[in-house]
Amino acid sequence: MEMSFRWYGEDDPVTLEQIRQIPDMRGIVSAVYDIPAGEVWPLEKIEKLKQTVEAHDLKLNVIESVPVHEDIKMGAPSRDGWIENYKETLRNLSRAGIRTVCYNFMPVFDWTRSELGAPLPDGSNSLKYDEETVQHLDPLSGELTLPGWDLSYQTDDLRKIMDAYQSISEEQLMENLIYFLEQVVPTAEEEGVLLAIHPDDPPWSIFGLPRVVTNKENVEYMLRRVDSPNNGITFCTGSYGADPENDLSGIIEAAKGRIHFVHARNVKWTGSRSFQETSHSIKEGSLDMTALLQKLHEAGFSGPIRPDHGRMIWGETGRPGYGLYDRALGAAYLNGIIDTLQ
Ligand code: DNO
Ligand code: MN
Numbered sequence: 001m002e003m004s005f006r007w008y009g010e011d012d013p014v015t016l017e018q019i020r021q022i023p024d025m026r027g028i029v030s031a032v033y034d035i036p037a038g039e040v041w042p043l044e045k046i047e048k049l050k051q052t053v054e055a056h057d058l059k060l061n062v063i064e065s066v067p068v069h070e071d072i073k074m075g076a077p078s079r080d081g082w083i084e085n086y087k088e089t090l091r092n093l094s095r096a097g098i099r100t101v102c103y104n105f106m107p108v109f110d111w112t113r114s115e116l117g118a119p120l121p122d123g124s125n126s127l128k129y130d131e132e133t134v135q136h137l138d139p140l141s142g143e144l145t146l147p148g149w150d151l152s153y154q155t156d157d158l159r160k161i162m163d164a165y166q167s168i169s170e171e172q173l174m175e176n177l178i179y180f181l182e183q184v185v186p187t188a189e190e191e192g193v194l195l196a197i198h199p200d201d202p203p204w205s206i207f208g209l210p211r212v213v214t215n216k217e218n219v220e221y222m223l224r225r226v227d228s229p230n231n232g233i234t235f236c237t238g239s240y241g242a243d244p245e246n247d248l249s250g251i252i253e254a255a256k257g258r259i260h261f262v263h264a265r266n267v268k269w270t271g272s273r274s275f276q277e278t279s280h281s282i283k284e285g286s287l288d289m290t291a292l293l294q295k296l297h298e299a300g301f302s303g304p305i306r307p308d309h310g311r312m313i314w315g316e317t318g319r320p321g322y323g324l325y326d327r328a329l330g331a332a333y334l335n336g337i338i339d340t341l342q
């Protein structure tokens with residue numbers, strides 16, 4: 001497996017120099033951040049990012065994410081134009097030598113938490129999700145923003161989009177995903193790009209919006225409907241694992257050969273549909289990271305893997321979940337397990 005680290009570009013307080021010093025760190029997971037969702041990523045911008053990464057003796061091995069325009073998710077008539085743009089971006093990424101592209105299909109909001117800096121018993125803090133609290137949040141109040149959210153929506157637009165989703169069932173959303181894949185996968189095949197869909201986080205419906213990349217059954221379905229090795233998944237332990245009902249090793253089994261990227265993160269279940277993120281240690285979270293990595297290894301996975309979120313420790317501030325220290329500890333912990341397996 002190729003240990004990798006997410007880097008948010010030049011504005012990231014965590015530098016490539018620092019990342020390079022994490023033991024056995026090889027890949028950088030990043031994106032072009034200054035292009036509006038749906039527009040084509042120009043080759044020059046991708047090349048520039050790649051050169052910056054390579055100048056630090058690291059490899060730009062995964063793009064996370066190329067955002068999918070909302071019209072595609074909603075199945076709006078204008079989706080075909082956005083899909084053409086998506087294909088063009090894939091071609092440009094391929095020209096720059098990128099092989100793995102992570103994306104998600106969550107309506108309107110990306111990952112959601114109720115608290116960004118919830119205390120842990122050891123004095124550090126981490127991201128937390130409490131279903132009760134989230135049910136009382138009003139995303140239309142305009143007061144609520146999370147780091148993974150698209151802030152470009154005005155409240156009015158947001159209301160319209162959220163209303164439009166009222167008539168989109170989960171079955172329909174799945175069909176919209178399949179439509180998208182049927183169009184882009186042939187391009188991915190031609191270009192040698194592996195598509196890796198990230199699960200919904202958390203893997204259940206929030207704010208009344210449909211969500212479909214949530215469990216084994218749905219993953220199997222979407223892999224089967226568009227049955228190409230280039231149509232694969234990002235196996236995110238913390239996202240699938242947020243739901244105690246999810247059979248994580250069953251998902252690995254079902255997606256064997258189609259897992260193109262792994263996010264490793266531990267979570268501690270704190271109630272039904274509630275959890276807090278912890279260190280990667282199997283003693284601190286509810287997920288058995290050792291067993292999962294073993295399962296991935298046995299399933300033949302040898303691709304890029306990154307520590308997903310970390311706690312904020314040693315007084316660190318910055319982008320919640322994306323500090324340097326705990327993600328670096330996580331990478332070292334994961335590498336220890338991986339070295340043992342190999
Ligand atoms: C959260 C991340 C997600 C992820 C996207 C992938 O920290 O795991 O924001 O990057 O959902 O498309
Ligand atoms: Mn993830």
